[in-house]
Amino acid sequence: MAGGQEQLHRPGADASRSALDFVHGLLCQAPTQAVCLDELLTNLAAAFAASGAGLAALASGKVLVRHPAGDERVPWAEDEHLVRRVQQSPTALSILDRRPARCS
Numbered sequence: 001m002a003g004g005q006e007q008l009h010r011p012g013a014d015a016s017r018s019a020l021d022f023v024h025g026l027l028c029q030a031p032t033q034a035v036c037l038d039e040l041l042t043n044l045a046a047a048f049a050a051s052g053a054g055l056a057a058l059a060s061g062k063v064l065v066r067h068p069a070g071d072e073r074v075p076w077a078e079d080e081h082l083v084r085r086v087q088q089s090p091t092a093l094s095i096l097d098r099r100p101a102r103c104s
Helices: 002-008 016-028 037-047 082-088
Strands: 052-056 063-068
Touching: 016 037, 037 052, 037 063
Parallel strands: none
Antiparallel strands: 052 063
């Protein structure tokens, strides 16, 4: 898949029913019940059992918005140059995790 999207898919149970339910819910929604983009992308990712969701421009493929599923932040959200550095690096890169530790 283009753009490394294959890495966003989590192998597991068939998500087709939850995906259909999600789309059906959107189609049945009154325009006054619109949700914010972050909530929409979170629900979209959950419905498809994906690690995140986003929007891209159709003509250029440029990513406009990325949103991880749940509350987790992704490293490239805090370092806008990370994706380019990874693409240009001939070897693996070490990335410091600046996210706060989660309490159990």
